[in-house]
Amino acid sequence: MTNTAWPVLPHGPIEQLEENLWLVTGDLPRIGLKRTMTLARMADGRLAIYNAVALDPAAMQALERLGDPAVLLVPSAYHRIDAARFKTRYPQSKVLCPTAARKAVSKVVALDGTYDDFPSDPSVSVRLLGGLGGTEGVMFVRSQRGTTAVVNDCLFNMPHNRGLGGFITRYITQSSAGPRVSRLARLGLVKDKAAYRAELESLASMPGLIRVVVAHHVPITESVGDTLRAVAKTL
Secondary structure (H helix, E strand, C coil): CCCCCCCCCCECCCEEEECCEEEEEEECCCCCCEEEEEEEECCCCCEEEECCCCCCHHHHHHHHHHCCEEEEECCCCCCCCCHHHHHHHCCCCEEEECHHHHHHHCCCCCCCEEHHHCCCCCCEEEEECCCCCCCCEEEEEECCCCEEEECCCCCEECCCCCHHHHHHHHHHCCCCCCCECCHHHHHHHCCCHHHHHHHHHHHHCCCCEEEEECCCECCECCCHHHHHHHHHCCC
């Protein structure tokens, strides 16, 4: 496989959200987007890594102290940048992706299966989201305080930015001023609006849901259920 060098883009620290859940926010090259990597510790102590981001040496050592990287979840065909690098570093890990992303993801890293092959675990689970044609899914992380849902580009929560990048995200992709479903997601990801609306409403009604982590910028943490219902109504 190619793309196995270890270039590190600017990123923040590993931020602990729960006793078994951590988040890292990093930069993307040439565009004004932040990307997030989510680390979830499964019941057996191993890690599920969602949307891998190459970190500096000290941060990678800190990551490894959290648990053995066992599952690498590539969340979509467009979030593959560091997948092969992590597989090279952790060859024992299993690489999984959504069903419809297999062809694109397999071009950069060898796959061990799809989200259907995620190991059964009481703390962490993964499934596809309805209405998206198998392109994206959700990871659920159950902690003492409640459940966190981790999604990808099907839901945005980012502020307006200045400059050309801010103009693009505000007026062209319509991905800023979230939470929202961006114009790009409406055009390229959402295959069945009614089914995806039902998924958002189902998430909104999930007992104990305390946050939704999105692929870019900040998690949704305030009035999570009401926020998801409001987003669902826009579809």
